[in-house]
Amino acid sequence: SIIYVPNTLKALHAIARYRRLQRATEVVAVTGTNGKTTTKEMIAKVLEKRFRVLKSSGNLNNHVGLPLCLSQLNGEDFAVLEMGASQVGDIRQLCEIALPGTGVLTNIGPAHLEGFGSIEQVLKTKMEILDFVDRVVLNRDDHLLREALNWKEFHGKDVLTYGLQEGADIRAENILSGPEGLSFKVHVGGKVFSLRLRVHGRFNVYNALAATGVCKLFGCLDTVAEALEGFEGVPMRLxxxxxxxxxxxxxxxxxxxxxxxxxxxxxxxxxxxxxxxxxxxxxxxxxxxxxxxxxxxxxxxxxxxxxxxxxxxxxxxxxxxxxxxxxxxxxxx
CATH class of the missing domain: 3.90.190.20 (Mur ligase, C-terminal domain)
Structure with missing residues (x-):
C-alpha cells in the first residue's frame, strides 16, 4: 500500500518516535567529535553478551539514518545509537525522536565548524543530550567535557567518568601497544581487570573505557574483557x-x-x-x-x-x- 504524507521526513521521524514510545527499550546515545562509531560498536558488542541489542548501522547517525534504525525496534533490550551533528539543534532533534536514557560523550574538538561557527558551539550542541538522559558516561580527560561537569545541567544525573588520569571513575593504566593491538589494566569500582584489544591507537583505550562505563551502569562488567577481545575494529578507522x-x-x-x-x-x-x-x-x-x-x-x-x-x-x-x-x-x- 502507499500512504500519502505532506512531508516524508517528518513522517519518518513520527514513525520512529512512535515505535520507540511503544517499547521499553533502554536507549544509549553516543555523541562527540571523534570515536562515535567505534564506541557505539564496542558498547553493542559488550551488551550483546547478555542482552538483545539493536545498534545503528555503520555511521547512520543523522536525521535520516537514526530514525531508519529506530524504526527497526522489535523487542530488543537495548538500542545503541550514534548521534552526529553539524549545527546547533541537531542533537536535540535526534533525542526528541530516540528519547535516550543514557548518554555517552566521547570528546569535543574542531569539526563541522562551517555549521557550528566555533568549538564552543560544538560543545553546546553535544550537551543538548543532557536535557533527555538520566545517566551520563563522559571522557574526563577531555578538558572541555571536564570543565562542563560543573554545569547545572549535570545536577541530579548519574555520571560516570572515564580516562587515563587520576580522578576518573573508570581508569586505564599500564597501556602497551604491539603488533597485535593494545593491552592495559582497567580500574573500576574498586576492581581491576586486564583488557586486550585487537585494534590500534591510544584513542581506542578511551573507546573501550566508555563501553566499560555503560556496562558498569547496567551490571554487566563481567562481559567486557571477553567481548572486546573479539572486537576487530571498524572499516576505514585506523x-x-x-x-x-x-x-x-x-x-x-x-x-x-x-x-x-x-x-x-x-x-x-x-x-x-x-x-x-x-x-x-x-x-x-x-x-x-x-x-x-x-x-x-x-x-x-x-x-x-x-x-x-x-x-x-x-x-x-x-x-x-x-x-x-x-x-x-x-x-x-
Missing part, C-alpha cells in the same frame, strides 16, 4: 593492512584536526624503517580551515617521517609549512 613487507594504516573515513593527530601518532609509533604520510584535505572547518592545515603541517614537520604526500588544495598549506621547516624532507603535492 585499519592496519599488510602487503608484502609494507604496513598500511588506513584511516580514510573522515578527517578533522584531532583525528589526523591521532593517526599520525600511531603511524610514528608503528614505524620500523620508513614512514610515509599521505594526507588529504580536512573539510567543513570554516574560517579555521587554513590554520588547521598549517598547524597540521607543523606537526608533520616535527615527526620523524621520511615522506609527506599532500593531497588536495587545502593540504597545500600543510605542505608549505613542512617545506619551509624541514627543507630536506621529501614533500609531494
Amino acid at each position: 585499519e592496519v593492512k599488510h602487503l608484502r613487507d609494507v604496513t598500511f594504516l588506513s584511516d580514510m573515513y573522515n578527517a578533522n584536526p584531532a583525528s589526523m593527530e591521532e593517526a599520525l601518532k600511531e603511524l610514528v609509533a608503528m614505524k620500523t624503517q620508513r614512514a610515509i604520510a599521505v594526507l588529504g584535505d580536512m573539510l567543513e572547518l570554516g574560517a579555521y580551515e587554513e590554520k588547521a592545515h598549517r598547524d597540521l603541517g607543523e606537526m608533520v614537520a616535527r615527526l620523524p617521517l621520511e615522506v609527506f604526500i599532500a593531497v588536495g588544495e587545502r593540504m597545500r598549506a600543510a605542505a608549505e609549512v613542512v617545506r619551509s621547516t624541514v627543507p630536506e624532507r621529501d614533500v609531494i603535492v
Whole structure:
C-alpha cells in the first residue's frame, strides 16, 4: 500500500518516535567529535553478551539514518545509537525522536565548524543530550567535557567518568601497544581487570573505557574483557593492512584536526624503517580551515617521517609549512 504524507521526513521521524514510545527499550546515545562509531560498536558488542541489542548501522547517525534504525525496534533490550551533528539543534532533534536514557560523550574538538561557527558551539550542541538522559558516561580527560561537569545541567544525573588520569571513575593504566593491538589494566569500582584489544591507537583505550562505563551502569562488567577481545575494529578507522613487507594504516573515513593527530601518532609509533604520510584535505572547518592545515603541517614537520604526500588544495598549506621547516624532507603535492 502507499500512504500519502505532506512531508516524508517528518513522517519518518513520527514513525520512529512512535515505535520507540511503544517499547521499553533502554536507549544509549553516543555523541562527540571523534570515536562515535567505534564506541557505539564496542558498547553493542559488550551488551550483546547478555542482552538483545539493536545498534545503528555503520555511521547512520543523522536525521535520516537514526530514525531508519529506530524504526527497526522489535523487542530488543537495548538500542545503541550514534548521534552526529553539524549545527546547533541537531542533537536535540535526534533525542526528541530516540528519547535516550543514557548518554555517552566521547570528546569535543574542531569539526563541522562551517555549521557550528566555533568549538564552543560544538560543545553546546553535544550537551543538548543532557536535557533527555538520566545517566551520563563522559571522557574526563577531555578538558572541555571536564570543565562542563560543573554545569547545572549535570545536577541530579548519574555520571560516570572515564580516562587515563587520576580522578576518573573508570581508569586505564599500564597501556602497551604491539603488533597485535593494545593491552592495559582497567580500574573500576574498586576492581581491576586486564583488557586486550585487537585494534590500534591510544584513542581506542578511551573507546573501550566508555563501553566499560555503560556496562558498569547496567551490571554487566563481567562481559567486557571477553567481548572486546573479539572486537576487530571498524572499516576505514585506523585499519592496519599488510602487503608484502609494507604496513598500511588506513584511516580514510573522515578527517578533522584531532583525528589526523591521532593517526599520525600511531603511524610514528608503528614505524620500523620508513614512514610515509599521505594526507588529504580536512573539510567543513570554516574560517579555521587554513590554520588547521598549517598547524597540521607543523606537526608533520616535527615527526620523524621520511615522506609527506599532500593531497588536495587545502593540504597545500600543510605542505608549505613542512617545506619551509624541514627543507630536506621529501614533500609531494
